[in-house]
Structure formats: C-alpha cells, structure tokens
Amino acid sequence: MNNDVAIKVVNMTKSFKLYSDKANTLKERLVRGWKNKPEIRTVLKSIDLTISKGETVALIGVNGSGKSTLLKLMTKIIYPNKGTVKTNGKLTSLLELGAGFHPDFTGRENIYFNAAIFGLTKEEIDQRLNEIIEFSELGDFIDSPVRTYSSGMYMRLAFSVAINVDADILLIDEILAVGDQHFQDKCFQKLEELSNSNKTIVIVSHSLGAIEKLCKRAIWIKDGEIAMDGNSNKVIEAYLKECA
Amino acid sequence: MNAFKELYQYRELLKTNVRKDIRGKYKASFLGVLWSFVNPLLQVLVYAIVFPYIMKVQTDNYLIFLICGIIPWTWFTYSISNGTTSITNNANLIKKVYFPRVILPISVVTSGLVNFLISCFIILIFVLLGGVGLSWHLVFLPFIALIQYIITLAFTLLLSAINVYIKDVEYIIAFLINMLFYATPILYSTEIFHGSWLVWIFKLNPLAHLISAYRDIFYVHQVPQIFNLLILLLVGLLILIICYEIFKKLEKRFAEEV
Structure with a gap:
C-alpha cells in the first residue's frame, strides 16, 4: 500500500x-x-x-x-x-465512549483501563495522564469512583481519554x-x-x-x-x- | 510472529485485566482479595473432615495431600469456567472496540496463575506446620506450572470461542468439570486402583499427571516423572497451537454473534 x-x-x-x-x-x-x-x-x-x-x-x-x-x-x-x-x-475508534469503564474504580484508575484497551502502555498513559485529567475538567472528582459521576462527567472523561490517545x-x-x-x-x-x-x-x-x-x-x-x-x-x- | 508483537503492544491491557480480575471481583466484600484463598481452604476443610470418615482414608497427612491437589485444581477450574464466558461476558467491549480478542481468555488464565502462585505459599505453610518439611524438589514448580498454564490456556481459548456460537457450552462445562474432579486423583491416591483398568483414566488425564507432579515436589519429596511431563509439554504446545488457530478462525464473527 x-x-x-x-x-x-x-x-x-x-x-x-x-x-x-x-x-x-x-x-x-x-x-x-x-x-x-x-x-x-x-x-x-x-x-x-x-x-x-x-x-x-x-x-x-x-x-x-x-x-x-x-x-x-x-x-x-x-x-x-x-x-x-x-x-x-495506529488507529483509534470512538464508536462508544467509556468502553471498559469499571464503576467501582476511580476516574484515574479508569483512565488506565480505558487507555489500555486502546493499546497504550503504562509509560504512555503516565505521560498523558495530566493532559487527560486537565482536558476532562473533572478536578477533584478524578479520584472518586466512576459510579458517582453524572452522565455528562462520565462522557467527558471518556472523550478526554479517547482524544488523547494520539492515533x-x-x-x-x-x-x-x-x-x-x-x-x-x-x-x-x-x-x-x-x-x-x-x-x-x-x-x-x-x-x-x-x-x-x-x-x-x-x-x-x-x-x-x-x-x-x-x-x-x-x-x-x-x-x-x-x-x- | 505478528500475533506476539500485537500481544506485546497490548501488554498493559493484559496487566489491567489481571489486576481487575484479582482486585475487582471482591472489591465490595469485607475480606476482599482474601476470598480467593479462603475459598479453596474452606473446600479443603470440608473434604478433610468428611472423607477420612466415609472413605477410611489411610493416607498420612491427608490434609496436606489434599491441599497439593485442590490448589492446582482451583486454578484449572477457575480458568476454564471463567475463561469460557470471557468473550460472551465482554460482549460490550467486543462490539465497540478493537483489541486482540485473545487477551480476554489469556488474562483469565493469567490471573488464575497469579492466584495459584500466591496459594503456593499456603501449601508451604501447611507443609511446614504439618511436619512434612521442604526439599530442593521445589525447583520443578515453575516447570510444572508452565505446563499447566499451556494446557489450561489451550482449552480456555477453544471453549471461549465456541461459547460465542453455542451458549450451552458453559453449562456443559460446569457438568464436565464436576465429573473430571472425581476422575482426577485429588481426594484419593491412584494407588488404590492399582492393577485395575481404571488406571488408564489417570494415564490419559493431563491433570492427573500434573497433580501427581505437584505432590512429588511438595509432599513426597521426589523428582517428578520428567519424561511424562516432557510429553505433556509437547502435547500441550501442539493443542495450544491448534486451539489458537481455531480461535483465530472463529473470532472474526465474534462482534456479530455475541
């Protein structure tokens, strides 16, 4: 090709x-x-x-x-x-946001789960972590379990991960x-x-x-x-x- | 080779999956992760109380004899039963995101392995407290665990893929595992069937070889049957390759069928 x-x-x-x-x-x-x-x-x-x-x-x-x-x-x-x-x-698809989110884990932990599904390694996620949190504008909520999020916050976090994958x-x-x-x-x-x-x-x-x-x-x-x-x-x- | 490269790229997914399996499963419960060790121990306790009475077992240190069988067995059944549903239970992910599908069954077998290795410390505690002691034969442990990993993974790959198309597999498997438990020398020693045709069941049952190898290193303190284990390794690798190829064939329509 x-x-x-x-x-x-x-x-x-x-x-x-x-x-x-x-x-x-x-x-x-x-x-x-x-x-x-x-x-x-x-x-x-x-x-x-x-x-x-x-x-x-x-x-x-x-x-x-x-x-x-x-x-x-x-x-x-x-x-x-x-x-x-x-x-x-490298290809990333945003067909559905928040694939692989686990409601009992915090937003921060879910960033790792979600980004791992997109094929990122630990180091790559570490590098992007601040950028993702900043983009999501979740502030202190990032360390609360995702099940406590409103649907808007949930989507914001998911979109921030997906968009920062750097595909x-x-x-x-x-x-x-x-x-x-x-x-x-x-x-x-x-x-x-x-x-x-x-x-x-x-x-x-x-x-x-x-x-x-x-x-x-x-x-x-x-x-x-x-x-x-x-x-x-x-x-x-x-x-x-x-x-x- | 490409398959390995892709798996390596997605290693973080494998790691988080294993972590989620081990930590997430019991997150809401009081004892948390401890349940994965308490469960097999309680099972051992039940058998240790019941069997000496109804079967008149003559084995010395029956409790330790049991533990050496139950703990590897727990790894096997955990992997097979959770692995079989690993694709169907993650239907949402399969339909929405691309990632190497083999990660799902692999992470189930791997989290089983992690649990198993931690449980080996329980065996060691029992062996020390029970007066059996330790010996240098423990160096064979990684080799035996590797063979069990390969064989378990092969069956898990096959079953997880078929279960997408025929949902009955998970129920049939529950029954077969029950049967296999009694066809594997966990509660009893193969010697009680000496000279009977039933010995052939143990010869053909890979788990029987593995469990007797675990017993050799933890309980009897002798070198396991190396020749048997090598054959098991070769056969295991062969079926792993076959099952992987079948998985690869079937995975193309996972997203449409789950």
Whole structure:
C-alpha cells in the first residue's frame, strides 16, 4: 500500500445474516435443525474508497445506510465478506465512549483501563495522564469512583481519554454531542486541531453544520453504496436536496 | 510472529485485566482479595473432615495431600469456567472496540496463575506446620506450572470461542468439570486402583499427571516423572497451537454473534 494512503477499501462487500429468531442454544439447533435458513442482508455493496493521510472525511447518509458498519470494518471489529479493508498507522475508534469503564474504580484508575484497551502502555498513559485529567475538567472528582459521576462527567472523561490517545487515524461515530455547550466547543476545537496536524479523521455525524466546517471531503452513503464523494459543501447540498 | 508483537503492544491491557480480575471481583466484600484463598481452604476443610470418615482414608497427612491437589485444581477450574464466558461476558467491549480478542481468555488464565502462585505459599505453610518439611524438589514448580498454564490456556481459548456460537457450552462445562474432579486423583491416591483398568483414566488425564507432579515436589519429596511431563509439554504446545488457530478462525464473527 502506498505510504500516503491511510485507509484503502477495495471492492468490499459486507452482509449480515438475519435470523428471524436466532438459534443460540444447542436445543434450538437440534430441534429446528438447519432448516432455519437465515435471510442475508447486504449492508455494503462493493465499496471502493481511498482516504489519504491527513484528510478529514465525513460519512453522511440516512439511518441504516451502512455508515457505522463501514467504520466498524475499518476498526476491524467486524470483517468483510468480500474484498479488503486496509489501514496504515495506529488507529483509534470512538464508536462508544467509556468502553471498559469499571464503576467501582476511580476516574484515574479508569483512565488506565480505558487507555489500555486502546493499546497504550503504562509509560504512555503516565505521560498523558495530566493532559487527560486537565482536558476532562473533572478536578477533584478524578479520584472518586466512576459510579458517582453524572452522565455528562462520565462522557467527558471518556472523550478526554479517547482524544488523547494520539492515533494516526481517528474514527468517530456521532459523538460530537458530548457534555454541555462549553465542552462541545472544546471537543470541536480539539478535533480541528487534530485535523490540522496531519491526522486522518473519519467522522460519522448528522450535525451537517459542524461537519461542513470540519471536513473538506464528504462521502454520501446511500443503501450501502457510495452515492457521492467529493467536496463537503457540494455533497451536503445534494444530500439535503434528496432528503427534502 | 505478528500475533506476539500485537500481544506485546497490548501488554498493559493484559496487566489491567489481571489486576481487575484479582482486585475487582471482591472489591465490595469485607475480606476482599482474601476470598480467593479462603475459598479453596474452606473446600479443603470440608473434604478433610468428611472423607477420612466415609472413605477410611489411610493416607498420612491427608490434609496436606489434599491441599497439593485442590490448589492446582482451583486454578484449572477457575480458568476454564471463567475463561469460557470471557468473550460472551465482554460482549460490550467486543462490539465497540478493537483489541486482540485473545487477551480476554489469556488474562483469565493469567490471573488464575497469579492466584495459584500466591496459594503456593499456603501449601508451604501447611507443609511446614504439618511436619512434612521442604526439599530442593521445589525447583520443578515453575516447570510444572508452565505446563499447566499451556494446557489450561489451550482449552480456555477453544471453549471461549465456541461459547460465542453455542451458549450451552458453559453449562456443559460446569457438568464436565464436576465429573473430571472425581476422575482426577485429588481426594484419593491412584494407588488404590492399582492393577485395575481404571488406571488408564489417570494415564490419559493431563491433570492427573500434573497433580501427581505437584505432590512429588511438595509432599513426597521426589523428582517428578520428567519424561511424562516432557510429553505433556509437547502435547500441550501442539493443542495450544491448534486451539489458537481455531480461535483465530472463529473470532472474526465474534462482534456479530455475541
């Protein structure tokens, strides 16, 4: 793969098996036998996509069009049925904030748990610890158990960890709505800063206004296919026209 | 080789998982971590009280004989039963974040190992107080524990992956572990079956070899059956590789199936 390319998707198809009622236990499998043929739904159809290093790209489309599935394929949470998805560089995905948080442990301890899931070592976390705590603006609460946090505080801590991982590629799924207005602005600023510093960002969002400001390129996904790919102003305009 | 590199990169996750397993499990309880040692001790106590009466056991120092069997056995069952559900219980993580999935079963077996090594001090205390004493044969301990780690990990990998697709595995396993407990010379010595065809059960049961090796070094004070252990090591490595490959095949659809 060319060194300037961050993500390359070649002729990739992903389909899910849909069971009307999934046979999860042995009994169900034995009783129904293998007659219960699943329905196969193709969510993404032969997608070809190249994202270069340093690009900030938005994925837009209506609910269920396959945007989040595409992000999950890029993270390697799921794998394609056909074709390939290749990524180049350290990758972090913010599909859900606070993965691996343990409610009984303090915010500080949870920073370690959460950052470890992203593949950071102890030393790397130590280096970033102050920055993470500062960014979260949790103050003294950082040493209280996470179960005592409000949902806003929880999200702030989680976002601060994820954003400070220092990945080359950042995949973000609809989480711009974190915390209060002040914190949202701060997150947005941080993302702008990252996108200017040669990081690759792929973002799924319905906040078209924010996307238009943040991304130069937008990809419109419609029924599992790329309907349009190009300058974000133009793509969003065409998308809004279709939705109206 | 890539697999090792990735595991090394995620070593902090492995460490925090082990710490969480050991500390987090009993965090809310009064005795805390001590429960992981009190539990097997209470179990030993029950057998030590009950069995000499109903079975007329003739073994000297039966209590120590029991402990040498129960403590490795606890490691094995802890790993198998918690390891089998390690993927399904972490469905949330599996669906949301990428990390090498093998970390989950590996951390269960590893936290079992840490518990086991600490529990070995309990064996030592009993051995000293019971008048059996210590001997240089303890140098074999790491070697025996390594073999047990390899074999336990192999089964844990296999079972954790299959349990994602067929949820019955965890219940079948609970039953099989119960059976295996009586097919392993923990409460009794293999010598009482001398000359019977039942000896074959012990010959084919890897745990029987391991436990008799532990007894050799803690209780009998003799060199364990090195040849048997070497074969066990080779077979263990072979099944570990096979089980790992199966895990790798099955893990691709974990996020869709859990």
